[in-house]
Amino acid sequence: MLLTLNIRDFVIVDRIELEFQPGFTVLTGETGAGKSILIDALSLALGERADAGVVRAGTERAEIEAEFDTRALPQLQSWLNEHDLGGDPGVCLMRRVVDAGGRSRAFINGHSATLQQMRESGEFLVDIHGQHAHQSLLKAAAQRELLDAYAGLGHRVKETATAWKEWQALKRARLEREKNAAVDAEELDRLEWQVKELAILNFSVPEWEELQAEHGRLTHSASLMEGVQYGLEVLSENDAACLAQVNGVIARLNNLVEYDAGLKEVLDLLAPAEVQLGEAAYSLRHYLQRLDLDPERLAQCEERLTEVHDAARKYRVVPDQLPELLAEKSGRLDALRGSDSGGDEAQREQVAQAQYLELADKLSAARKEAAQELGGKVSAAMQSLAMAGGRFEIALTAFEGNAHGLEEIEFQVSAHASLPPKSLAKVASGGELSRISLAIQVITSKVSLVPTLIFDEVDVGIGGGVAEIVGQLLKQLGAERQVLCVTHLPQVAAQGDHHWQVSKNTRDGGVASSIQGLEREARIDEIARMLGGVDITDTTRKHAAEMLEVK
Numbered sequence: 001m002l003l004t005l006n007i008r009d010f011v012i013v014d015r016i017e018l019e020f021q022p023g024f025t026v027l028t029g030e031t032g033a034g035k036s037i038l039i040d041a042l043s044l045a046l047g048e049r050a051d052a053g054v055v056r057a058g059t060e061r062a063e064i065e066a067e068f069d070t071r072a073l074p075q076l077q078s079w080l081n082e083h084d085l086g087g088d089p090g091v092c093l094m095r096r097v098v099d100a101g102g103r104s105r106a107f108i109n110g111h112s113a114t115l116q117q118m119r120e121s122g123e124f125l126v127d128i129h130g131q132h133a134h135q136s137l138l139k140a141a142a143q144r145e146l147l148d149a150y151a152g153l154g155h156r157v158k159e160t161a162t163a164w165k166e167w168q169a170l171k172r173a174r175l176e177r178e179k180n181a182a183v184d185a186e187e188l189d190r191l192e193w194q195v196k197e198l199a200i201l202n203f204s205v206p207e208w209e210e211l212q213a214e215h216g217r218l219t220h221s222a223s224l225m226e227g228v229q230y231g232l233e234v235l236s237e238n239d240a241a242c243l244a245q246v247n248g249v250i251a252r253l254n255n256l257v258e259y260d261a262g263l264k265e266v267l268d269l270l271a272p273a274e275v276q277l278g279e280a281a282y283s284l285r286h287y288l289q290r291l292d293l294d295p296e297r298l299a300q301c302e303e304r305l306t307e308v309h310d311a312a313r314k315y316r317v318v319p320d321q322l323p324e325l326l327a328e329k330s331g332r333l334d335a336l337r338g339s340d341s342g343g344d345e346a347q348r349e350q351v352a353q354a355q356y357l358e359l360a361d362k363l364s365a366a367r368k369e370a371a372q373e374l375g376g377k378v379s380a381a382m383q384s385l386a387m388a389g390g391r392f393e394i395a396l397t398a399f400e401g402n403a404h405g406l407e408e409i410e411f412q413v414s415a416h417a418s419l420p421p422k423s424l425a426k427v428a429s430g431g432e433l434s435r436i437s438l439a440i441q442v443i444t445s446k447v448s449l450v451p452t453l454i455f456d457e458v459d460v461g462i463g464g465g466v467a468e469i470v471g472q473l474l475k476q477l478g479a480e481r482q483v484l485c486v487t488h489l490p491q492v493a494a495q496g497d498h499h500w501q502v503s504k505n506t507r508d509g510g511v512a513s514s515i516q517g518l519e520r521e522a523r524i525d526e527i528a529r530m531l532g533g534v535d536i537t538d539t540t541r542k543h544a545a546e547m548l549e550v551k
Contacts, residue, residue, distance in 0.1 A: 001482045002126065002452045003091075004067045007041045009059040012504065012513045024478025026493045027486045027515070028526055029502030034513035035486045037502070039128060039456050042066060045094045046122030047115045052102035061099040068092045068125050072451060076124040085111045085121070092125065094118065127450040129437040137411065137437050138425045144409040147394060150444045151370030153363060157404070160359045164403040167352035174345055184336055191333040194315075198326040201311055205320055211304055218298040236281040243277045250274060360406045367407065368396055374443065381439035381473075382413075386466040387432065389417030392439075411440075435470065442477045453477065455485040463489065471495030490530040494547035499523045523548060 007016045012034055029035045044050050045066040055062045070076050071090040080086045087093060087109025095107040096118075106113045108121060129137070137143065148157050236243045250270050257263045312319045371394035378392035391414050396407040412421035415432050424436065441453055455474065471492040477483050478497060487493055499518040504511055518526055524544045525536065532540035 001069045001072075002042075002066060002484075003069050004065075005038065005042060005045075006063075006065045007038075008063045009056040010041050010044075010062040010064060011037055011054055011056060012511050013037055013041070014056065014512050016513075016515055018500075018515060020482065020484075021498050022478075022482055023497035024475045024483045024485070024495065025498040025500060026496035027484065027500045027502055028488070028493050028530060030504075030529075031488075034504055035502045036456060037513055038484075038515065039454055039486065042126065042454070043128065044096045044098070045118075046126055047106070047118030047120075049115070050096070050098045050102075050104050052098070052100055054098055055100045059100070061097055063095070063097050065093065065095045068094070068452075070125075073124055073449075075449070076121060079121065079124070080109065083117060085109055085113060085117065087111075092121065094122070094125075124450070126452045126454060127441075128454045128456065129433075129441070137440065140408070140410065143394075143411045143424075144404060146440070146444055147367060147370060147374065147409055149449070150374055151366055153366055153370075156359065156363045156366065160356065160363050160405055161403040163352065163356040163359050164401070167349065167356045170345065170349040170352050174349055177345070188333070188336045191329055191336065195326065195329050195333055198311070198315075198322065198329065201307065201322065203308055203311070203319070203322050205323060208308065208319055211301060211308075215298070215301040215305060218301055232281060232284050235277055235284070243274070243281060246270060246274050246277060356401075357406075360401060363405045364396070364407055367405070367409070371396060371409075374440075377443050378436070378439050381443065382436065384466065384469045385435045385439060385473075387415050387435065390415045391417075391421065392436065393421045395421075438470065438473055438477070442473050450481075452482045452484070455483070457486055457488070464491075467491035468495075488530065490527045490544065490547060493523075493527055493530060494544075499526065501526050520548070 001022060002020045004020065005016075005018045007013050007018075009015075018038070027035050027038065040054075041064045044054065045064045050062075069090060070092045076092065077086070077089075080092065085108045091109075093107075093109050095110075097105045097107075104115075106115055106118045108118065113121075127137075137146070148154065233241070235241055250267060253263050253267050253270070257267060308319050308322070312322060315322070315325055317325055375391070375393045379390070382390040382392060393412045393414075395410045395412050397410065398407050400406075411424040413424050413432075413436055414421045424433070438455060467489040468491040471489075472495060474483055474485055474492065475495040475497070485492065485496070493499065500515050501518050501522070502513060502515050504513050506512075524541055527544035527547060528536045528540040531543055
């Protein structure tokens with residue numbers, strides 16, 4: 001609900017501070033007094049475009065600030081928090097500043113905001129009906145939401161939207177798979193022969209280490225044989241072999257130790273040396289027996305080494321990484337083979353599509369029934385609003401479907417029995433549009449979410465009994481929500497719970513507009529003025545008082 005509106009240096013307003021009440025409030029005043037200034041200012045605070053012309057002459061900037069009670073709007077609170085525009089709990093403060101150069105700044109709860117954010121948040125707060133600005137009933141989405149709310153279809157709408165998202169997710173996955181099918185097939189073919197080639201190589205790191213060692217031995221076998229033979233000759237096989245000479249030394253010292261026991265220590269040192277030399281000679285002899293010059297085996301080793309190196313170069317890895325590469329490519333190959341679940345995915349997609357269509361069909365049936373009911377009620381209301389013979393219809397046009405269902409919803413109206421229904425957005429008369437909107441809002445008031453409704457000149461082109469009916473409808477609507485109405489008809493003004501008068505005064509050589517609340521006597525005078533013009537007679541005042549009494 002709108003709580004306060006502060007306007008400063010806006011058009012012909014120097015400063016106005018207004019406090020609003022629940023119920024039905026009427027704004028009246030002489031032609032040219034600026035009755036629509038309040039609506040224009042509020043529209044700016046809700047994100048309408050502005051230019052330098054809105055700044056009062058001789059001032060630097062215009063400022064409009066509107067405060068709303070949002071305790072009954074949890075959706076708005078969530079939206080504000082999601083966009084980091086939250087403020088005090090239960091309150092939303094909208095502020096707009098336009099400087100004399102035409103530049104504009106917007107603030108929500110003290111946070112700098114874009115005009116788009118202002119407009120989006122404003123749609124939760126106020127709906128303006130008439131020839132001025134953002135009329136949500138002209139928007140297809142608002143028409144659909146209003147019909148669904150009227151029919152109590154919120155749960156079905158959510159279920160249908162969820163089913164649509166699930167179906168579309170599976171559909172996108174299938175299309176993506178089909179799109180990549182050729183690429184996957186090519187990769188699958190390439191991986192199959194690569195894995196086969198690496199598997200045939202049958203390579204392992206232990207084999208590689210052993211192969212390198214064997215190749216080293218075979219490559220240097222002649223040098224090894226020559227070196228081992230030389231060692232055997234030095235140790236044991238030539239005339240001056242060290243083993244024979246050590247044995248000779250030990251034999252001679254054994255003959256001398258009985259003369260000097262001190263040689264025993266030397267003999268103890270030589271004994272193990274003799275043993276070690278003997279074992280070394282034995283090992284060399286055994287190694288020589290196993291060592292063989294095998295050119296054929298050397299060629300085999302070199303062929304295997306070449307094969308491994310060629311594979312490593314081909315796949316741009318070092319030989320030690322070939323087993324890891326085989327495992328990686330095998331894993332990818334298994335994944336591609338395993339991903340060929342097109343049949344299962346197609347079946348799941350079909351099931352999801354069937355679920356969506358089932359829910360959407362039920363939603364369509366409920367919408368059709370509600371559309372007929374709401375259309376009949378609005379058409380009935382139109383007969384008493386100077387549109388005799390007019391009718392209101394809600395067209396449900398089938399199409400391929402989306403998250404909102406299987407039909408496009410459009411409000412259509414015919415102002416006269418002879419005219420075919422046309423889109424509500426194309427109705428030429430602003431007055432007719434306002435009255436139709438009024439009828440819709442009254443009928444759907446218990447389900448509509450916007451707490452504040454403003455009607456600007458809804459009584460254009462009507463009078464007498466019709467005007468009184470319009471006033472009664474507005475008062476009825478005011479029992480459900482906050483309603484403000486700019487009017488020039490006394491029948492409408494007399495129905496208001498609250499009455500504000502807009503006047504234009506000369507001040508400091510200029511013109512300024514002001515707004516003041518009227519109590520009973522002042523209301524009688526204002527309604528009498530609306531009834532009788534400039535000269536107000538006792539009869540006129542008496543008539544005005546009677547209108548207030550019977551409201």
